[in-house]
Amino acid sequence: MTLELWLACNATSPGHVTQRLHLIVACLLIASRTAFASPCQFESQGEGRVAAIVDRRSLRLDDGREIRLIGIEPTATTRQALTSQLVGRDVRLRGNDDTPDRYGRQGALVFVGESDISVQATLLDQGDAIASAEITDKDCAAALMASEAAARRQKKGSWADPPAIKNAESPDDILAEIGRFAVVEGKILSVRQAGATTYLNFGRNWTRGFAATISKRTLAAFESAGITPKSLENRRIRVRGWVEGNTGPRIDVRLVGQVELLGANEPTGVRP
Structure with missing residues (x-):
């Protein structure tokens, strides 16, 4: 809403009743458009x-x-x-x-x-x-x-290919994506901390299985979002990021948005 219209909408002068009603309707319409404007409207x-x-x-x-x-x-x-x-x-x-x-x-x-x-x-x-x-x-x-x-x-574009989302139980498939951005789904079997790094382990074999890592400096952002790494144990999640690693594949989680909690019965590759 422009400054001029805001001033008009908040004016106290009586004016003609019909004109005032038309102005009020216009202000309500513009306010509703602003309230329901598409997101991502940055500067x-x-x-x-x-x-x-x-x-x-x-x-x-x-x-x-x-x-x-x-x-x-x-x-x-x-x-x-x-x-x-x-x-x-x-x-x-x-x-x-x-x-x-x-x-x-x-x-x-x-x-x-x-x-x-x-x-x-x-x-x-x-x-x-x-x-x-x-x-x-x-x-x-x-x-x-x-x-x-x-x-x-709707399985559009790249999602028409079933392997577009990697299965955390198939670390070799994820390892083949080293250096690429990937989306992985699976159940976190354990959460362990080693030094300044927290490991979300998706496999029993910690060295060869897939894991998502969270550095100590990133933990505060998760806690601010009401998520503690330990609370993710035995939860199904979808994690996205750049695949790295020499033995077992890893994705370094630097932003809370890289992790999505999935429902227990949610089909692979689908998020309601």
Whole structure:
């Protein structure tokens, strides 16, 4: 709501009754639109026209700026989807920080024209990307995860392939994803701490089984969210992140959003 309209809505001068009623209705309509506005409407970071798709996660505007699409990790079809949707289109950028990364890219959510649905949400809804969990705003993160979940339910894009979600009971399959971003589901059999690291173990063999690791500096964020690592024991979860490890595969959990609690009877790969 603009400042001018806010002042009008809160004006105390009597005016004509009919005019006042019309003004009140207009104020209520605008307030309702604001209340139900799409999430991820962060501060504006400018606009421009897309000149080219640089790679699966970034694009170049006609003024030379390179933009990295935050909130998602690419799949095999991401670049093609970006090319068909964005090249030659006018876009708006939104985000909390426009400081370039070490590669000179500005991280942002991208919106085509006047749409209030981000390109990231569209890619997730089509199964052309995976939610990265890097966005910490709860409403925005939940909306992006919901878009991904819808694509999983409908087996769209990359989710049409059953191995798209890795089974924690098959560590060799996860180990084959070293250096890649992966989504893994399974039951945490034990929680152990070694030094400054907490291990969420999905296998009986601690050295060869899959585990998610949480550093001491990250524990505070989990506790603030009402989650203690020990409470995750015997719970089914979905964890996402970059796969690493020499013997058993590991995913380092740095953000609370990387972990999703699953219902006891929830089918693999589906989140209501």
